[in-house]
Amino acid sequence: MTPDLIYGLTGMAVFGIGLVGALCAQDRLRRVLALKLCSVGAAFVLVVGAWREPPGAPDPVPHALVITGIVVMVSATAVALALIRRLQTLEAEDDA
Amino acid sequence: MTDPLVIFDLLLALGIVALAIASLSVRDRFAMIVLFIVFGLFSALxxxxxxxxxxxxxxxxxxxxxxxxxxxxxxxxxxxxxxxxAITEAACAPVPLGVLLANAAFCGLITLGLAVAFLGAPSAGPGFDALVAEAMPASGVDHPVTGVLLNFRAYDTLMEVVVLLAAVIAVWQIERGLSDAPAPAMGEVWQGFARLVLPAIVVIGTYLLWVGAEAPGGAFQGGAVLAAVGLLLLLTRAYVPRPEHRGIARGAFVLGTGTFALVALMVAGGGRVAFEYPLDHAKTLILLIEGMVTISIAVTLAALFHGREPVALPKGGRDDT
Structure with a gap:
């Protein structure tokens, strides 16, 4: 049992949970959150791929890719949340 | 004899998976977000x-x-x-149970396939670590991740800053003309807390940026910490966005991208490949780019939180929503 095996499988599980949430959730906010879980799961696998047995230093390239991914994900989340806010306001106006 | 850290790893992994399930299955949406935040901190651990x-x-x-x-x-x-x-959360018709089960089964199959591929993958293949270690002396910084982000793979990072810029443009367009929910009133404790914590956050953010050259840290982490200053200022209403500040905000949004692209062009103009910084000035150039990118990230993240572009209200009242 090494950390890479444990956390690699954790990443897979988190990705799967996020996928189920993104497909099955009704609430829009919950769907966005589920997609964010998917991205964390994918990041887990990349970080695990960069890991080396303790004396060895980890591979910095996947780390840089994950940091880029985190920033891109927050941008995408912000746009998605703005669309949700707008959509709900429009629905409320239609109802009124 | 098992390593006690393996037990810690197993418990942490179980906690992460449990939090992921809990955050998606809890009914209350506020609890969902709080569980997600705990999940993110556990992942960071x-x-x-x-x-x-x-x-x-x-x-x-x-x-x-x-x-x-x-x-x-x-x-x-x-x-x-x-x-x-009268709109409620569950306004739309519920999805049939069969569809839900089929979706879940497909997701399970996909995850299972990925897990099999992961377990079957050759372990510890040659990565980029040797190449990066070899090229590090030419990068101008001592920390490999910063070297990769700002030097070897600088195109990626430039595009990342552009994505952030595109996001704030999109949010301003989407929210145009949208009326905002009134900000909740913050108590006096909150104001005192902000006054105490703001200087500390500024120092921590700047330190993270500076230390990125030789240790973990850098423009993105520092920028996000400085964005917290913006969030606190917006929440405590110590800073109220006004329409006339839009120009400054736009300038801050493009500052990082502009500096980054300008440095690349100037380096390319000197007969080199773009981002092939001259060794003598590499650290200065990287710090210049990182500093400007940090300002852009901090302002952009705070603007994404604020959402709507500050516009003058037609009735002539204060625009402080």
Whole structure:
């Protein structure tokens, strides 16, 4: 049992949970959150791929890719949340 | 004899998976966001265990902190609109159980396939670590992740800053003309807290930026911490965005991208490949880019949190929503 095996499988599980949430959730906010879980799961696998047995230093390239991914994900989340806010306001106006 | 850290790893992994399930299955949306924030912090802890402190810092600051703030802000807005109209959360018809089960089964199969591929993958194949270690002396910095981000793979990072710029443009367009939920009133304790904590955050953010050259840290982590200053200022109303500040904000949004692209062009103009910094000035150029990018990231993240572009209200009242 090494950390890479444990956390690699954790990443897979988190990705799967996020996928189920993104497909099955009704609430829009919950769907966005589920997609964010998917991205964390994918990041887990990349970080695990960069890991080396303790004396060895980890591979910095996947780390840089994950940091880029985190920033891109927050941008995408912000746009998605703005669309949700707008959509709900429009629905409320239609109802009124 | 098992290593006690393996037990810690197993418990942490179980906690992460349980939090992921709990955050998606809990009914209350506020609890969902709080559980997600805890989940993000646990993931950051796991990445520290995998010797990825840079990624852990970025996830804790941006992936969890800023994302959590964005989610809470959206929830506040949704609840405000719901309170004014009859729309409820579950307005749409429920999905049939069969569809849900089929979706879940397909997701399970996909995850199973990925897990099989992961377990069957050759372990510890040659990565880029040797190449990066070899090229590090030419990068101008001592920390490999910063070297990769700002030198070897600088195109990626430039595009990342452009994505952030595109996001704030998109949010300003989407929210144009949208009325905002009134900000909740903050108590006096909150004001005192902000006064105490703001200087500390500024110092921490700047330190993270500076230390990125030789240790974990850097523009993105520092920028996200400085964005927290913006969030606190907006929440305590110590700073109220005004229409006439739009020019300054736009300038701050493009500052990072502009400096980054300008340095690349000037380096390319000197008969080199873009981003092939001259060795004598590499550290100066990288710090210049990082500093400007940090300002852009901090302002952009705070603007994404604020959402709507500050516009003059037609009735001539204060624009402080």
């Amino acid at each position: 796991a990445w520290v265990r995998l010797s990825a402190p840079d990624v852990a810092l970025a996830e804790a600051a941006i992936g969890t902190g800023v994302t959590g703030a964005l989610l809470l802000k959206t929830l506040h807005h949704l609840r405000f609109v719901e309170s004014r109209t």
